[in-house]
Amino acid sequence: MATTQWHETMHIDDLWDGDMAPVEVDGTKVLLVNVGGDVKAYLNRCPHQAWALDEGDLDGETLTCIRHMWTFDVTDGTGINPDDECLTTFGCEVGDDGVIRVDVG
Numbered sequence: 001m002a003t004t005q006w007h008e009t010m011h012i013d014d015l016w017d018g019d020m021a022p023v024e025v026d027g028t029k030v031l032l033v034n035v036g037g038d039v040k041a042y043l044n045r046c047p048h049q050a051w052a053l054d055e056g057d058l059d060g061e062t063l064t065c066i067r068h069m070w071t072f073d074v075t076d077g078t079g080i081n082p083d084d085e086c087l088t089t090f091g092c093e094v095g096d097d098g099v100i101r102v103d104v105g
C-alpha cells in the first residue's frame with residue numbers, strides 16, 4: 001500500500017474562499033480550489049484535451065474549462081457536462097500552521 005507523502009504548497013491565507021490557484025507538486029501540475037473553506041486538489045489538466053484548468057472560470061462550485069466549456073463540480077471533481085468525465089483528485093489537507101499540503105501519489 002502506498003504511503004502518503006505530503007508536499008507543502010501555499011498558505012491558506014493566500015487562497016481565499018471561492019479562489020483557485022495553480023501549484024506544482026513534485027513535478028505535477030495541481031489546481032488548488034477553496035470551496036467554502038474546504039480546500040481541494042485536482043490535476044490541473046482538463047480530462048478532455050489537457051487544457052490548464054486554472055485558466056478557466058470558477059463560479060461558486062462550478063469550474064468551466066475555457067477551451068471547450070466542459071464543466072465540473074469542484075466539491076468532488078465530478079463532471080457536470082459531460083457527466084461521464086471527472087477531474088483527477090489528489091489528497092489534500094490544511095495543517096494547523098495553515099499550510100496546504102498535497103499528496104500526488
Ligand code: FES
Binds near residue numbers: 047048066067070
Ligand atoms: S480541453 Fe477542457 S473542455 Fe476541451
